[in-house]
């Protein structure tokens with residue numbers, strides 16, 4: 001089966017606000033430095049976070065049998081000089097208690113990539129996965145604005161029709177530097 005539709009609400013911030021995302025700090029959605037559409041998330045005047053989780057517990061039986069693939073991704077960029085600002089993306093697999101059981105963590109990125117880079121994780125959902133979450137961080141580096149932007153997020157899942165018993169045959173991919181936790 002092919003990957004399904006994007007499970008996120010407002011994945012590209014095109015509502016013009018933070019609908020669907022839980023934000024803290026100075027997270028701001030605005031018409032600037034977009035990757036696509038009209039809006040992106042970024043430009044806090046200080047540190048900010050934003051996250052959104054999707055509930056995939058309806059597929060619990062298939063997940064626990066190792067028969068659900070996930071594809072989690074988002075694009076991130078600086079706008080011009082970073083002024084020491086940084087971003088961090090965590091792509092997470094959560095259990096029923098919303099504890100992290102696996103993730104890809106970009107770590108703190110300070111290299112000022114002015115073009116958008118893809119941060120993506122594709123893997124078989126670990127047994128016990130009930131939620132998939134994208135967690136974003138923008139950190140102010142000492143000047144006045146956090147010049148870090150996020151856009152075009154996606155979380156999709158795929159039900160494996162023919163179970164893959166050979167680990168090496170299971171799809172898995174992660175882009176951009178970072179650490180991988182979990183199987």
Ligand SMILES: [Ca+2]
Nearest residue numbers: 012036037039
């Ligand atoms: Ca957008």
